[in-house]
C-alpha cells in the first residue's frame with residue numbers, strides 16, 4: 001500500500017508539473033513564429049461602407065490579432081486606394097490590417113469564399 005501511495009504521489013507530481021511545462025513550451029513556440037503568421041493571416045470582415053473620396057473603408061470585422069483588436073465596426077484607411085474598387089458594401093471579405101500612427105490601415109483585402 002505504501003508503494004502504491006508513493007507511485008500515486010509521483011504520478012500526481014508528474015501531472016502537476018506537466019501542464020506548466022507544456023504551457024511554457026507552447027507559449028514560447030507560439031510566440032516565435034508570430035510576426036510571420038501575423039502578416040500572412042487574414043481576418044474576417046464585412047464591408048459596411050466604401051468611401052473612395054476619403055480613401056477609407058468601414059468594416060464590421062472579427063478579431064484582428066495583428067493589431068490586437070476585438071470584433072467591432074470601424075473605419076480603416078486603404079493602404080492602396082485601388083483596393084476600394086474591388087469591394088462594395090455588403091461584401092464578405094478577408095483582410096489584413098496594420099497600424100500607421102493613429103490610423104488603422106487595410107493592407108490587403110479579398111472576397112471571402
Ligand SMILES: [Cu+2]
Nearest residue numbers: 069072073074
Ligand atoms: Cu476594429
